[in-house]
Amino acid sequence: MYRVILRRIRASVLKHWPIAALLLLFGGTYAPSMNSYGMLWWDECEYASIGRSIVDGEGFGFLGNPNPLRPPLLPLAGAACMLVSGDRFSDSVLKVASWAFDLLALLCVYGFAAAAFDRTVGIIAAFFLGISPFFWLFAPRFMCEVPFMTFFAAAVWFFHFGAYRHERLFVWSWICLALALMTRYTAVLFLPVLVVSIPVALWLGGPAVRRRFRTREFILSPLAGLVVILPWFIREWVVFGDPLVGMKQAAVQVQGYLPGVSMPRLFYLRQLPFMLSPTTALLFAAGVVWAFWTRERFALQAFLTAAVILAWFSYYRFKDDRLVSSALPFMAVVAAVPLAKLTAGLRSPLRAATLGVLLAGMFFLDFRATRPILKHVYTAGYPSFLEAMDFLRIQASPGALVMGSNFPQIHWYSGLQATGFPGDEKGLRESLRHSQWVVITNFEPGQPSYAGRLTDYFKEWRPTSATAALFQDRRWFTAVVRSDVMLQALAGKSPQP
Numbered sequence: 001m002y003r004v005i006l007r008r009i010r011a012s013v014l015k016h017w018p019i020a021a022l023l024l025l026f027g028g029t030y031a032p033s034m035n036s037y038g039m040l041w042w043d044e045c046e047y048a049s050i051g052r053s054i055v056d057g058e059g060f061g062f063l064g065n066p067n068p069l070r071p072p073l074l075p076l077a078g079a080a081c082m083l084v085s086g087d088r089f090s091d092s093v094l095k096v097a098s099w100a101f102d103l104l105a106l107l108c109v110y111g112f113a114a115a116a117f118d119r120t121v122g123i124i125a126a127f128f129l130g131i132s133p134f135f136w137l138f139a140p141r142f143m144c145e146v147p148f149m150t151f152f153a154a155a156v157w158f159f160h161f162g163a164y165r166h167e168r169l170f171v172w173s174w175i176c177l178a179l180a181l182m183t184r185y186t187a188v189l190f191l192p193v194l195v196v197s198i199p200v201a202l203w204l205g206g207p208a209v210r211r212r213f214r215t216r217e218f219i220l221s222p223l224a225g226l227v228v229i230l231p232w233f234i235r236e237w238v239v240f241g242d243p244l245v246g247m248k249q250a251a252v253q254v255q256g257y258l259p260g261v262s263m264p265r266l267f268y269l270r271q272l273p274f275m276l277s278p279t280t281a282l283l284f285a286a287g288v289v290w291a292f293w294t295r296e297r298f299a300l301q302a303f304l305t306a307a308v309i310l311a312w313f314s315y316y317r318f319k320d321d322r323l324v325s326s327a328l329p330f331m332a333v334v335a336a337v338p339l340a341k342l343t344a345g346l347r348s349p350l351r352a353a354t355l356g357v358l359l360a361g362m363f364f365l366d367f368r369a370t371r372p373i374l375k376h377v378y379t380a381g382y383p384s385f386l387e388a389m390d391f392l393r394i395q396a397s398p399g400a401l402v403m404g405s406n407f408p409q410i411h412w413y414s415g416l417q418a419t420g421f422p423g424d425e426k427g428l429r430e431s432l433r434h435s436q437w438v439v440i441t442n443f444e445p446g447q448p449s450y451a452g453r454l455t456d457y458f459k460e461w462r463p464t465s466a467t468a469a470l471f472q473d474r475r476w477f478t479a480v481v482r483s484d485v486m487l488q489a490l491a492g493k494s495p496q497p
Contacts, residue, residue, distance in 0.1 A: 034095040038382030045408035051078030116298035124336035151180035174225030185250040287334035302330035380443035388478035389413040404439030405447035457489035
């Protein structure tokens, strides 16, 4: 019995050793950069704080309040890492989850591309995704982009194989869609993708596809996804009275962000060479031509999905590379096909050597492009903000309320309760009376205009003072002032810190 199991394990390892080697390569490449950027962004701190709230038994909330907007999968992953490590405050603990999601994304692309074509295409596609500048630079981030692209791609590809191979795979498609929805609400784009994909499948697949679309598995498979996501919808309904409250808030989030900014419709097309790398973008263009020329079904599905994502978000006034990052796995697959086809006529050793040299060259070029950013680019406010939070942890009373524009970062790094500035300066004095400390920065773009001027009330700063201190470096500063001292300053008493 054991010999049979060992033989099967050995056969599986020998069969799939290239992807094992690829995961080791990128796992080792990403690991040293997990502590890049110095500290977490606003969004990362929200996810991290929700995870810590779960570990502390305070429920799925942020700063003591139930959170409707952030889906649960990433905070739960962070909470799991905190529980296993016993550390509730370290960024590095969260990055373990990020690292694992990075490798899962590569494995997902390899598995589906290998199933559709062969293992060579699978390896090249996973490699292209791994070296794409956007993916590489986001690998250290505790954000939802990478896990979302993984589950969303799996949902689309399982549906494709359900249509063309076996109807039972429809069930896995909807399960993956539920996991994608529990990562980002933009997974609702799955429905426009189906609107485009189903007619194409009926056209290219013929009677066999039409038969699978009439099966019980196809009709009932959405229930499998509903079972997975139903606990989250029930939680939303019980807490907020609306099971879709988070989805509704997410639907208007992009439209309302930075109302004075409007970007051109072709923004994302221009960004593709920077997201994919120029060489991969060229291969993607060649792959699109090949897919339409040959009517290859999997490549067409990948292109159509990427096109739906890009077109959908191109109509928004505000644009950001993160919004369309879920198109990258599909583009990586399309880009991998022409390279695999061009080298298919070579003998096995020569083909392996040729691909090895080409991929190594692409790896080196993208490494040179991304490494300086990972080594020398830091989150706005680093390191002076972290020094200010160290000061707060010593000086503030346990459970003190701190007021500041970047309150998610304040809460995560100080462990104290935090709240934002009031939108109107008229409410500032009342807010100061209900807080113990106020944090003023020059790096938070959402900070009210009056907040940055509060430092003008102090002519001299003494970093050793127990009531106020200024921490600064060449670009950023963070001022920390006791609220009662700030109230005296606003009253014209001009206290010295």
